[in-house]
Amino acid sequence: xxxxxxxxxxxxxxxxxxxxxxxxxxxxxxxxxxxxxxxxxxxxxxxxxxxxxxxxxxxxxxxxxxxxxxxxxxxxxxxxxxxxxxxxxxxxxxxxxxxxxxxxxxxxxxxxxxxxxxxxxxxx
Numbered sequence: 270x271x272x273x274x275x276x277x278x279x280x281x282x283x284x285x286x287x288x289x290x291x292x293x294x295x296x297x298x299x300x301x302x303x304x305x306x307x308x309x310x311x312x313x314x315x316x317x318x319x320x321x322x323x324x325x326x327x328x329x330x331x332x333x334x335x336x337x338x339x340x341x342x343x344x345x346x347x348x349x350x351x352x353x354x355x356x357x358x359x360x361x362x363x364x365x366x367x368x369x370x371x372x373x374x375x376x377x378x379x380x381x382x383x384x385x386x387x388x389x390x391x392x393x
Contacts, residue, residue: 293310295323296315297315297317298315313326327353327359330357332360332361332362333362334363343384344388347388351391362393364389369382
């Protein structure tokens with residue numbers, strides 16, 4: 270049995286804990302993601318090759334939560350996003366380290382995690 274939480278559940282949880290939040294989802298221009306209704310979530314689409322668009326989308330925010338999927342361009346895209354976030358004045362950058370057990374990783378997982386560790390090591 271699979272459980273899929275309602276799409277606005279994380280927002281409701283964070284809002285209940287911290288008060289009203291402004292959440293901006295920065296999505297690739299090709300993404301079909303839509304913000305959950307009745308939330309204070311906005312979606313800004315940008316072209317990965319347009320650094321200026323991303324800087325403008327990030328300005329005025331405090332935190333970037335990287336949720337970049339692990340694929341061929343994971344490390345490159347993550348490092349570029351971190352650089353842009355720093356340039357935009359972001360105070361906190363959280364890398365996509367959700368659910369990973371690097372301590373007990375298999376040899377195959379270690380190769381994948383080596384790219385994640387490179388991103389973590391790059392964070393200021």
